[in-house]
Amino acid sequence: MSRVTLSVSDLRKTIKRKEIIKGLNFELREGEVFGFLGPNGAGKTTTIRMLVGLIKPTSGSIRICGYDVKSDFTKAMKYMGCIVENPELYPFLSGYENLLHFARMLPGANEGRIQDVINLVGLQARIDDKVKTYSLGMRQRLGIAQALLNKPKVLILDEPTNGLDPAGIREMRQFIRALAEKEGLSVLVSSHLLSEIQLLCDRVAIISKGEIIQVDTVHNLLNTQxxxxxxxxxxxxxxxxxxxxxxxxxxxxxxxxxxxxxxxxxxxxxxxxxxxxxxxxxxxxLPALEELFLELTGGGGGGIG
Missing domain, CATH: 3.30.70.100 (Alpha-Beta Plaits)
Known part of the structure; x- marks a missing residue:
């Protein structure tokens, strides 16, 4: 079995005396694409913000490649790459200048690594153009290139296909699968596009009202229904x-x-x-994942996203 790269144990978050995240447990393995699904307000974004160190958990643990985020934050984050919501890019700089700017903040992210990630995301032909001329899909790719600069083992993508047309969604799906299969990355994808998750992911965690209802392979989840x-x-x-x-x-x-x-x-x-x-x-x-999702969550969420 592939080694565990991200481990979440009894993760909880309380905001204004209300428990928003209620004891989450799941793992990501090397080379897999892991879907994180839930209705609006289910707790997906709050969980992701804790995973990437933007907010602190109330209790529980997050370990990235064996390092505890609470006690070994710098070492843990060395192995984490993420895009939470939209990638933060400078539109009046070129794609290359954006990557150079972010690389200067990362030890070991030299010009050789910049060229590696450019090749990896397929932006060679447009990397010297200003970002303001990029399509949404190209901006997403550049954002992912930025997240890959520090050679992470875990990549977290929050709604990576949001706003893309069907061709762009298909292209992004193929790209994410290639990152997992060829680069050995563990990729966590948060999305509301259930049909895409069904095609993209190896395993899925379904979250509702701050609790994980079920974690399994897409195949097993659907076969039960x-x-x-x-x-x-x-x-x-x-x-x-x-x-x-x-x-x-x-x-x-x-x-x-x-x-x-x-x-x-x-x-x-x-x-x-x-x-x-x-x-x-x-x-x-065999039901679509959407039918199973609605059945398991009751079609709604509630609370803080």
Whole structure:
């Protein structure tokens, strides 16, 4: 198993006597893209601000590559790169001048490293142009290049595809995956675009009202919610038989929905046929992450984001 690069243990934050973050526990591993999902006000941004050292936790621990953020802040942050909300760039400087400015604040971030990150994010052709002429996607790439200057092991991106068009979103998704797979980075992506998280991430943590509801691979999360869609004739008789075997819901257009249970599905089909019900359709349906998200969070958040 890949080594752990970020470890969060019983993380809590209280603001004005109200507990906003309630005992979070999760880990990031080398080379994975980890989705951090929650409705507005769920606590995503508060958590990210604690992870990158912008605010202090009330209690609990954050360890980056083995270093505790509280007791070894400088060493821990050496391995952290982040973009919280929008990248802070100087529009009247060129892309290269922006990187040079930030590199001067980082020990070891020399001109060779600047060239490395330029190549990594694919901005070679436009790096000497002023940032004010960049598209939003190019600015995001330059911001990520800035975050990579200190050779971090953990990269945190808060809404990295926000405002991008579909082509830009696809390009950013491919870029983030390449960072994880080719560079071995652990990338935490906070986003509300559930369809993108489904395509992008290896594992997902779902947070609601300051608590993590579930952490698992996208595949496992969706498999727990897999359904069977039935079209039966006669409908009422089929519904009665299935309800004697499992949970059943009915759609407005006359389809029946049951949980997917591989060992039982064939037996249910056999029982319907045996009792004279025609099985006109029987389809397995894997839910979109959005459906699971809404089911787990109740469709809302509350509190401070």
């Amino acid at each position: 897999e359904k069977i869609i039935w079209k039966l004739e006669p409908l009422e008789k089929g519904k009665r038989i299935l309800r004697g075997l499992t949970e059943v819901t009915e759609t407005e257009d006359g389809y029946l929905i049951t949980p997917f249970q591989e060992r039982d599905a064939g037996r249910w089909n056999q029982e319907l046929t045996k009792q004279g019900v025609l099985v006109m359709e029987m389809n397995r349906k």
